[in-house]
Amino acid sequence: MLERLVTDAVTKADLIDAIAHAGPEVQATVDATSADLHRTLGHLLSRAQSAGPIRADIGIADLMAILSGILLALRHRANAGADPRLALAVLCDGLRAGHRPRNGDLPDADPAQTPDTPPPPGTP
Structure with missing residues (x-):
């Protein structure tokens, strides 16, 4: 199912753009279809997690955010040579069980520090 989503998003970019700018009638249908997709993927994710091959620390919101990011990146012209x-495959590898949950492993972000700002002296 994920493979088809990625393939369709890349090959049907013009259709996706047209739908995104459609009127309210079309948008209502898109919203309903999106909700169905969200429920279906959530159900499949839950079943896969229960069966064991998919890591337990990811929820449907996380999966949809990651998938959306991949789809947006693949549509960007700067990434035209990227292989969907x-x-x-990288997404699926990251979903496999055996990966350690990271919730407690990530440092808290310092809002005063940007990626280009060096850390304060004495900070590891």
Whole structure:
């Protein structure tokens, strides 16, 4: 299912753009379809987690955010040479069980520090 989503998003970019700018009638249908997709993927994710092959620390909101990011990146012209199948393979590799949950492992972000700002002296 994920493979088809990625393939369709890349090959049907014009259709996706047209739908995104459609009127309220079309948008209502898109919203309903999106909700169905969200429920279906959530159900599949839950079943896969219960069966064991998919890591337990990811929820549907996380999966949808990651998938959306991949789809947006693949549509950007700067990434025209990117292989959608490889992007999907990397996503699937990261979903496999055996990866350690990271919730407590990530440092809290310092809002005063940007990626270009060096850390204060004496900070590891």
